[in-house]
Amino acid sequence: xxxxxxxDLPFRTPVSAHLESAREHHxxxxxxxxxxxxxxxxxxYRSWDLPEAAARTYPxxxxxxxxxxxxWFSLAFLFDDQFDTASPDRADRIAEVARxxxxxxxxxxxxxxxxxxxxxVAWAEVWTHLSHGMSLAWxxxxxxxxGRFLVAHxxxxxxxxxxxxxxxxxxxxxxxxxxxVGIHHSIDAxxxxxxxxxxxxxxxxxxMVRMRDLAADTIGFMxxxxxxxxxxxxxxxxxxxxxxxxxxxxxxxxxxxxxxxxTRDRLDEYLALEARVPRMCEELGLDAEQRVRVRMGVEAIxxxxxxxxxxxxxxxxxxxxxxxxxxxxxxxxxxxxxxxLVV
Amino acid sequence: xxxxxxxDLPFRTPVSAHLESAREHHxxxxxxxxxxxxxxxxxxYRSWDLPEAAARTYPxxxxxxxxxxxxWFSLAFLFDDQFDTASPDRADRIAEVARxxxxxxxxxxxxxxxxxxxxxVAWAEVWTHLSHGMSLAWxxxxxxxxGRFLVAHxxxxxxxxxxxxxxxxxxxxxxxxxxxVGIHHSIDAxxxxxxxxxxxxxxxxxxMVRMRDLAADTIGFMxxxxxxxxxxxxxxxxxxxxxxxxxxxxxxxxxxxxxxxxTRDRLDEYLALEARVPRMCEELGLDAEQRVRVRMGVEAIxxxxxxxxxxxxxxxxxxxxxxxxxxxxxxxxxxxxxxxLVV
Numbered sequence: 001x002x003x004x005x006x007x008d009l010p011f012r013t014p015v016s017a018h019l020e021s022a023r024e025h026h027x028x029x030x031x032x033x034x035x036x037x038x039x040x041x042x043x044x045y046r047s048w049d050l051p052e053a054a055a056r057t058y059p060x061x062x063x064x065x066x067x068x069x070x071x072w073f074s075l076a077f078l079f080d081d082q083f084d085t086a087s088p089d090r091a092d093r094i095a096e097v098a099r100x101x102x103x104x105x106x107x108x109x110x111x112x113x114x115x116x117x118x119x120x121v122a123w124a125e126v127w128t129h130l131s132h133g134m135s136l137a138w139x140x141x142x143x144x145x146x147g148r149f150l151v152a153h154x155x156x157x158x159x160x161x162x163x164x165x166x167x168x169x170x171x172x173x174x175x176x177x178x179x180x181v182g183i184h185h186s187i188d189a190x191x192x193x194x195x196x197x198x199x200x201x202x203x204x205x206x207x208m209v210r211m212r213d214l215a216a217d218t219i220g221f222m223x224x225x226x227x228x229x230x231x232x233x234x235x236x237x238x239x240x241x242x243x244x245x246x247x248x249x250x251x252x253x254x255x256x257x258x259x260x261x262x263t264r265d266r267l268d269e270y271l272a273l274e275a276r277v278p279r280m281c282e283e284l285g286l287d288a289e290q291r292v293r294v295r296m297g298v299e300a301i302x303x304x305x306x307x308x309x310x311x312x313x314x315x316x317x318x319x320x321x322x323x324x325x326x327x328x329x330x331x332x333x334x335x336x337x338x339x340x341l342v343v
Numbered sequence: 344x345x346x347x348x349x350x351d352l353p354f355r356t357p358v359s360a361h362l363e364s365a366r367e368h369h370x371x372x373x374x375x376x377x378x379x380x381x382x383x384x385x386x387x388y389r390s391w392d393l394p395e396a397a398a399r400t401y402p403x404x405x406x407x408x409x410x411x412x413x414x415w416f417s418l419a420f421l422f423d424d425q426f427d428t429a430s431p432d433r434a435d436r437i438a439e440v441a442r443x444x445x446x447x448x449x450x451x452x453x454x455x456x457x458x459x460x461x462x463x464v465a466w467a468e469v470w471t472h473l474s475h476g477m478s479l480a481w482x483x484x485x486x487x488x489x490g491r492f493l494v495a496h497x498x499x500x501x502x503x504x505x506x507x508x509x510x511x512x513x514x515x516x517x518x519x520x521x522x523x524v525g526i527h528h529s530i531d532a533x534x535x536x537x538x539x540x541x542x543x544x545x546x547x548x549x550x551m552v553r554m555r556d557l558a559a560d561t562i563g564f565m566x567x568x569x570x571x572x573x574x575x576x577x578x579x580x581x582x583x584x585x586x587x588x589x590x591x592x593x594x595x596x597x598x599x600x601x602x603x604x605x606t607r608d609r610l611d612e613y614l615a616l617e618a619r620v621p622r623m624c625e626e627l628g629l630d631a632e633q634r635v636r637v638r639m640g641v642e643a644i645x646x647x648x649x650x651x652x653x654x655x656x657x658x659x660x661x662x663x664x665x666x667x668x669x670x671x672x673x674x675x676x677x678x679x680x681x682x683x684l685v686v
Contacts, residue, residue, distance in 0.1 A: 099446060103445065137546070174669050
């Protein structure tokens with residue numbers, strides 16, 4: 001039962017006090033914006049409880065901002081599921097929508113999308129709020145992090161469309177996973193959620209670059225473990241357990257144990273680097289106010305590692321024992337109940 | 344004769360000693376990569392003398408790097424001309440290719456393009472060289488600068504396709520011009536051409552952000568003056584002189600004189616800010632080595648203002664008195680002699 005696999009994390013993060021009120025606003029928004037289009041799609045979406053993920057990963061966001069962050073999660077997760085193995089031609093439309101999503105943060109905030117569908121319209125609206133008050137340097141960093149994730153997502157879909165989803169070797173897969181997990185922009189959004197920015201020379205420092213990569217690896221591998229049953233049901237070979245099982249000829253249990261060890265190694269390496277942050281601040285000659293922003297930047301990473309972990313343990317998205325229309329669709333090779341790439 | 348309009352610049356920049364040898368390699372590359380496809384297209388392209396522009400704007404590049412920079416110029420300028428007022432449907436293909444060009448720097452270097460045409464294939468090749476040895480922070484900044492330019496280019500084409508090219512007001516046009524001129528990424532490339540990087544806290548500082556914007560305005564307005572005859576011939580209303588002529592009901596001479604004054608104002612404002620750079624370095628507590636990199640960063644801006652100016656005065660691209668196949672095509676509403684958006 002991989003969704004139950006527990007990790008012993010050395011930090012815990014708070015949960016936003018705005019969770020319940022924000023969830024209600026958010027679910028109304030998802031329906032009104034056409035991000036779910038059927039009753040079954042809505043029920044499936046609600047079972048994932050993304051509002052809890054947002055409330056755990058961005059615990060310090062204001063009530064209004066938390067709704068925006070939930071709205072953002074919804075379009076990103078729902079877009080992630082739009083590929084149907086049953087219709088490989090759909091890969092081109094996914095690539096087109098992904099490129100449009102990349103363009104949005106490069107346009108002046110408030111610009112209407114050029115490729116129109118519920119996902120792109122929702123993202124243009126969310127971006128107007130998400131970018132509000134942030135510097136050019138932050139918007140630049142977010143746009144690139146988000147863009148790298150979306151091009152990797154297109155590569156993932158293209159591999160699936162060509163029947164090559166399960167063919168990457170272990171090293172290649174680990175590198176790929178760092179790009180598809182979408183953590184870099186999620187951490188960037190932590191600054192927006194708390195109204196601060198990490199000093200640019202810190203974001204550019206090799207220690208912080210490496211910490212961000214290791215956090216992405218840790219969360220990506222954890223997610224592969226917790227989502228394993230869902231992905232097996234969907235025939236998705238892009239999963240660390242599946243790669244280890246195939247590459248090493250090990251049993252599913254052995255592969256799961258090895259995936260656990262690999263995750264733990266990345267987390268330990270992350271923690272070892274975290275301990276070096278004070279020395280980096282010294283080396284860069286940061287003042288007290290800048291060090292506060294560095295600390296909050298590190299907390300933004302911790303909130304993501306811990307908050308995502310706590311949410312994944314119980315989210316209906318990754319449930320193994322599950323039935324209903326979503327499972328029927330998945331077994332038929334359909335990525336989602338509702339088509340969100342058409343007007 | 345706007346191409347002759349002279350500005351008195353307070354700095355001059357050297358010309359690369361590699362110009363002649365690099366030009367030869369470059370022209371062969373342009374032909375081999377199918378970036379020109381007809382004899383007439385080649386002759387027209389050669390008359391622009393982009394190699395001189397590269398040798399003046401990146402005077403410190405190595406011989407090999409200078410060829411790469413010329414190659415980059417060729418695909419950017421040639422892509423810029425791919426819209427035909429005679430075929431407005433072409434706007435969708437231009438947008439698709441632009442989005443693909445945006446995606447390239449977000450992928451691991453060396454990845455093949457997903458939308459294939461001579462422009463995208465050439466850019467993937469150039470990017471592999473252009474990004475070589477540069478930090479994640481630089482690649483992030485370049486990718487966003489480049490992406491902002493390309494989305495603005497698509498907006499420009501979309502306005503033209505809807506017959507709205509000449510409808511922007513003066514303030515709106517000035518803001519738009521800053522985005523369409525493509526100077527931010529051109530200045531970013533200056534760091535690559537000389538093998539250094541401006542410290543990230545300087546790039547993020549409001550003084551540098553403003554200096555980069557003012558350099559973009561100065562070069563954009565100068566370009567509008569020097570390219571005026573070409574753009575009038577092509578029916579392109581996105582030109583400062585044309586906007587002033589229309590908005591103020593002034594004669595062409597008056598509009599040109601006003602455009603000159605506006606350009607001079609932006610340049611003066613840039614120069615006033617440049618004088619504040621030492622104080623910014625003090626404020627940021629930069630050491631001697633970092634100050635050298637800041638100085639080279641300012642020189643990269645100067646090289647662009649001055650180098651682009653010197654080149655534009657004589658480039659065949661902006662010649663007023665001109666005939667031949669390129670002019671015939673322009674008068675017929677065709678943006679270029681060769682279609683570079685198909686395989």
